[in-house]
Amino acid sequence: MAVIGSLIKGLIHATDAVTSEPDGIEAQEKVLRELLKKAKDTAFGKHYNFEELLKSDDLRREYASKVPFFDYNKINKEWWQKMHEGEESVTWPGKPPYFALSSGTTGKSSKRIPVTEDMVEAIRQTGIKQVASLANFDLPSDFFQKEIMMLGSSTDLDKKSDHEEGEISGISASNIPFWFRNFYKPGTDIADIEDWDERVAEIAKNAKNWDIGAITGIPSWTELMIKKILEYHDAKNIHEIWPNLQVYSTGGVAFEPYEKTFEQLFARPVTVIDTYLASEGFMAFQARPETRSMKLVLDNGIYFEFVPFKPEYIEEDGSLNPDAPVVPLEKVEVDQDYVLVISTVSGAWRYLIGDTIKFTDVKKKEIRITGRTKFFLNVVGSQLSVNKMNDAVKELEQKFGITIPEFTISAVKKDGEFIHKWYLGVEENGKVKNEEMAKALDELLKDANKNYGVARKKALKGVEVVQVPPSVFFEWSGKNKKKGGQVKMEKVMKEEKFADWEEFVQQQLS
Template sequence: MKIKSFLAKPYAAIVHKRIQKSMQTAVADQNYILQNLLKNGSKTIFGNDHNLKNVKTYAEFIQAIPIRDYEAISPYIEQIKEGKQNVLWKGKPLYFAKTSGTTSGVKYIPISSDSIGNHIDTAKNALLCYMVESGNTAFADGKMIFLSGSPTLERIAGIPTGRLSGIVNHHVPGYLRKNQMPDFETNCIEDWETKLDKIVTQTLGKDMTLISGIPPWMQMYFDWLAERSDGKKIKELFPNLQLLVHGGVNFEPYKTKLFDTIGAKIDTVETFPASEGFFAFQDTLDKEGLLLNTNSGIFFEFIPALEIFNENPTRLSLSDVKLGENYALIVNSNAGLWGYNIGDTIKFVSLDPYRIVVTGRTKHFISAFGEHVIAEEVEQSMKAIAEKYNANIVEFTVAPMIQTQDELPYHEWFVEFEQTPDNLSRFAADLDEMVRTKNIYYDDLIRGNILQPLKIRPLQKNAFIDYMKSVGKLGGQNKTPRLSNDRNIAEALLNK
């Protein structure tokens, strides 16, 4: 055992014990955070506009703070960009996390000196909990790669601005810098394929023990490694690879192909980070769900997912949530976000402690006929049927086919298979049946001859990579939406 793994063991035990203790005080911690947010927020321009100094209870908070998206908060962001202070939070943001919005163009999400610890410490806590739960600390001595955005930052109104993963890169502890790959110069390359080529060159022959990133881009990295090494499995190249850290998208549709490429099953740790905050992380190896980050500067609210676009939706605090209900996740944070709809839906799989799974996006669903099929339903269905047919799925997305000639409309599934099943029509029929069991509205539409069963359109190799490249979102933290209510992605895929 080397020095880093040796020292990590007692430190991990201390942090793990603290996290377990906080599981028992989650509701009280949330109430404390709300009061702290109100105290600090009342001294801001936003607080003055919403009379926060007179808000004392959660019921009053609901009346004072409407649910909002980026468009609604952007006037305050513009004031910050003009150089004003104390707009959404005290002082000026420490950073702007720059993200690409589907309707807003580029978004600038504030990160404050108070909130930066949420991003850094939670990532660290996920690894420390894994060390305690697994007993494995040896990976801390090897090389680690974080497939992330460029750490190059621009300045807006004097505020360093860039991708969240690039910002976090500046906060990697000094004792891990020698373990980190690729080097800083390579990380600064903007073009993903150029960057990936350099990463492959730098990491071949190194003792890689941990790889972190979004699953499709990890797979692309593995594929390039295999191509460069005459088809070798990743475990042959990196015999001490022990851990994948992933987030951003559901891991299940990618798991089979990733492990096949690696040549063995290895441990995984799932996280739920976003520019707006680090919301949850996997704290255990044997229980479902991610531990909600209830003591890290974020006050959470939960709206029943079907009400999210209502004028006055039901708003719940942590103490009122129920198991198995699908909720839109709303955050209020010490970065200056208030009643902010992050666009993700979750459900609780445990209330003691509070553990969640991510079920989809509020805007990523199909409801062309009132079926409201969500990402969780299509992903679980695809996983089950792919396993039944021993089929490896590279990537897929679903769109409605409404305009048809002399036939009923249907859901069209665009699927890139590693190898297309021998009986694709049977595969499609079983997949349709599985979705029907998960969504009664979809089942009713099939039974009522409003929709016909789904159809699968197999795509050529690298179809999704080529699509993401064409829209300038190849690599980094970008991902293809699972579901759309229009055919924009579908038509782009067909035109590749």
């Protein structure tokens, strides 16, 4: 069997060696042109006159000037809703065979994002690119014959009259190639189980039957799965169950807040590889071990635009000001936050995905996800982005020797004045006093963010910290959406939702 692993590894090395890196600007121009050509006869393409746009000498600039920004609510109300009423070729030719359900971080109601056959193929092709990039990692030959645990949502999709619905991880898993099925775990029978707790219980029961070499999944739910496995088998770490586990492919949220927790779950170092797969497409993946950044996929069905992440360009609901400027790919700068805008083979046009990114290497086109437009706290001019929050929480962990995998924050009024109130999910709950944590957090943010320091001298009158067990965050997700899959915890809440959160916390702790 080791020979098979050597052959697969050799094939990956050969594939990587012959794959030429495209010129990013040319690749993006080609992608945009192909998108417009294919969609020119759709209702959307006719409305915005794609045929005329294609004659432009400066296609990217003309496209940006003629087609407005869309967030989900706007494009769904004006265009995608027509698909649910039976119309064809609305924003992409034909009818999509799938809709990805994504409640994301915004509430109970699911978004229904079209997933076309072209997008399924684009996701598959980017997956192949990611596998080829494993040649850059120092992995032994026998790794390539181990099984892969893909922890996503249920693959038992909801069948409608002319399409199927489910989360993107379930749609992707239901479309895995036949040759990969022998490597894929937990297998279709378990993956079809709708209830997350039941599915994880079956995974825990069967865990020792599998030789897992890699895990993929969102950190919070992967952590819970591993803990359930350890509890079921009375094990100290996951390597007692899966001794050949060598890779964890993460995505959806920043991994840094979970780093300490995962170190406690592993017996030895595991290669962590970041990916950027959202309901709207597979946009980037970590292609080399020297960095935690991800390479944008510039030649495979997604056209990218970048808007500077500044308060004057962001509306209160997290959408973009219609006049917000776009920075072309060739003019992006290192370590500047940008709002990501995409156009795709699923018929999303100048679509605000809701994420903010920064380029860590402009030449290699490598990025990090820095936060969400809705996770931008600027009620009193503090201009706190989620990456600043993550950094501060990570420093808290180091300062006090504790683990904080989850948190949420809101600007609330106390005695008529605004304060920032933090709930921290602390593994070692009570080890450090709330007041001491609040003081340290406040000082860390003042040092890291000039605008926050100014706000603290004026309208922002204080900081409060409440420590709760991390499990409270998972139960909140279960109550408001559902467990597992693409569900992510809100890092920033509006006052009304925060009041619901506080009531829920009291119920959980009483």
